[in-house]
Amino acid sequence: MSNAIKVLPYYTYDEYCKWEGRWELIEGLPFAMSPAPAPKHQLIAVEIKYEFNKAIKNKKCNHCRVYDFIDVKVEDDTILQPDALIVCNEIKKPYLDFPPTLVVEVLSPSTALKDRNNKFYIYQDFKIPYYLMVDPNKQEIEVFHLNNNGKYQLMENEANNLFSFDLHEECSVEVELGGIFG
Helix, strand or coil: CCCCCCCCCCCCHHHHCCCCCCEEEECCEEEECCCCCCHHHHHHHHHHHHHHHHHHHHCCCCCCEEECCCCEEEECCEEECCCEEEECCCCCCCCECCCCCEEEEECCCCCHHHHHHHHHHHHHHCCCCEEEEEECCCCEEEEEEECCCCCEEECCCCHHHEEEEEEECCEEEEEECCCCCC
16 A cells, blocks of 8 residues: 555636536536536436426416526535526526525436435535436436435335425425436
8 A cells, every 4th residue: 555645636616617618516626527418318407407497387486497507606615517406596696606496417327426425415415405316227216305304305206207396485396207218
């Protein structure tokens, strides 16, 4: 075994803003978001955004919006870009600096470990009420809801992957996610 000291890079939001391409920053460590997601990954993300957008519009919920990936600044050294998210408050900065209501990560072989571990606990600690993990290969959707103890709990789904979400005090929606896999 080596006694060499390992020096890891450490970056903050200011440095992150100067980088080209898509990146995430987790506790100061950079993670490249390239190559671009596979077509299947992108199609699933689009379908999820469509289903949530449709449900929100049908409920006439004017507070909540569905977004593509945007910077979620959890800390100065932690900036994440979920595949999709729902925000029910006004965004006044070029990034989101408060917890969105819901985040979606579509798993890929290169990101699944990070999505299931690092991001899971970051989203939980940031108190994001809902976290959806979608596995295109297994065609499975895991929906986690933040319980009263501040921990994510796996939600039970009904037939056809029908889920209920309380997005805002004035907006509850039911979303059928069974058709997102094509």
